[in-house]
Amino acid sequence: MIICHCNAITDRDIRxxxxxxxxADPGTLITTGKVFRALGRRSQCGGCLPLFLxxxxxxxxxxxxxxxxxxxxxxxxxxxx
Ligand code: FES
Numbered sequence: 001m002i003i004c005h006c007n008a009i010t011d012r013d014i015r016x017x018x019x020x021x022x023x024a025d026p027g028t029l030i031t032t033g034k035v036f037r038a039l040g041r042r043s044q045c046g047g048c049l050p051l052f053l054x055x056x057x058x059x060x061x062x063x064x065x066x067x068x069x070x071x072x073x074x075x076x077x078x079x080x081x
Contacts, residue, residue, distance in 0.1 A: 022061035027068040
């Protein structure tokens with residue numbers, strides 16, 4: 001199903017990008033912008049963003065695995081010290 005009509009991005013494209021990003025970096029925060037970039041596209045009208053995000057959140061690999069969460073938090077706070 002087409003999710004982003006401006007860029008002809010399907011739900012399958014989004015799931016593949018989320019799975020790829022999680023496999024490449026298990027602790028990464030996955031955002032809509034990162035998915036657009038992974039697909040070589042940019043958001044244009046933004047009308048798809050609610051459905052785009054819903055599609056991302058339905059992916060099993062969207063959530064950071066529990067064992068990676070401490071590492072992400074430590075990495076985010078290292079710059080503050
Ligand atoms: S429908 Fe996705 S940017 Fe316009």
